[in-house]
Amino acid sequence: MVRPPADGRRARGERRRRELLAATLRVIEREGVSGVSHRSVAREAGLPSSSSTYYYATLDDLLIATLTWSAREMALGFGAVKPTPGSVARFLAEAVGPHRGRTLAEYELYLLAARRPELRPAARRWITLLSSVFGTMQPAAFLGFVAALDGLLIQGLIADFPPTAEQLEPVVSLLMPPR
Amino acid sequence: MVRPPADGRRARGERRRRELLAATLRVIEREGVSGVSHRSVAREAGLPSSSSTYYYATLDDLLIATLTWSAREMALGFGAVKPTPGSVARFLAEAVGPHRGRTLAEYELYLLAARRPELRPAARRWITLLSSVFGTMQPAAFLGFVAALDGLLIQGLIADFPPTAEQLEPVVSLLMPPR
DNA sequence: AAACTAGTGGGACACCTGTCCCACTAGTCG
């Protein structure tokens, strides 16, 4: 990485950029993608609304940046999960339980990618990450496994009571042959 | 069914109600849930905007009615699919290909159900329908199978080139033991 | 020092929104 001579203004700018992305994600968690506006995000971040348009000229820019950033964050989180049925089931249960809001936000952005081709690579990062962890499975089984993870998460989001790791484990086990 | 003496006004009213729902679905297909407003729906249906608020006082009413209605329609469509890997794969390929818009609309409403508990029964109709068709599978395998169908559909929606029935069949086969 | 640049914050524009309201038509029923 080339490090240009530090510019205090630019450094603060980058910090604000990230604050805006984090604020956007919080707004999506709370109100959904439809709750995102330059003003609502700026309000959430405690900044004047013009700062939102300064860093992200259009709303699309803001959403694209948010999905890209949050997909990378989520991928980092999943990287620490061991590829065993128990660990995967626990990860899923946490995603639809304690981290429900975050997961929901992730899937709203995920679906947004269906309408905005430029978002797709970021949305698929999840899939490519999984393939690097479970690369030893045979292709068809792997595709079914990844699809099932997505489905279990979504169905967990529309359940009245989110499933527990104990309930999920047998399902995951069946999909994930022991190597 | 009790049949009250036919009232021409009411009959036309019911027709308009359905026209509004169909128009709402078309708007969602084209622009997403965020494109739905009383005015945009009325415009799509060729009616004055006040007719939209007359039949569905709030936007929520309209969205709820649309999801409920479209879930029933989709369930009817899937009812005709034979429970064989080939048929299921063809159904999926059509859902993410020719019927892409409709499927996308369905999933946007699906995700909306995660935020609106009153939408959930309608959203889960899909799952209960499947369980009536594939009830002979053992529970854990069935849950994985249903989840995988959802995942395959969503991933098909964010793919640059939607998968074909030929590509999907081996995956479906693995998930659906011949039994 | 002056010149330049990145960021700041307040305000403005035209537009679209949800919802309510009301005068009105046209079917139905006693």
Next chain:
DNA sequence: CGACTAGTGGGACAGGTGTCCCACTAGTTT
């Protein structure tokens, strides 16, 4: 017939929106 009801369509209100603009501050370079 008159009374009633379902539906109609046009308009209004206050409020939120994306985006652009501009005078301004403060950090950086020459």
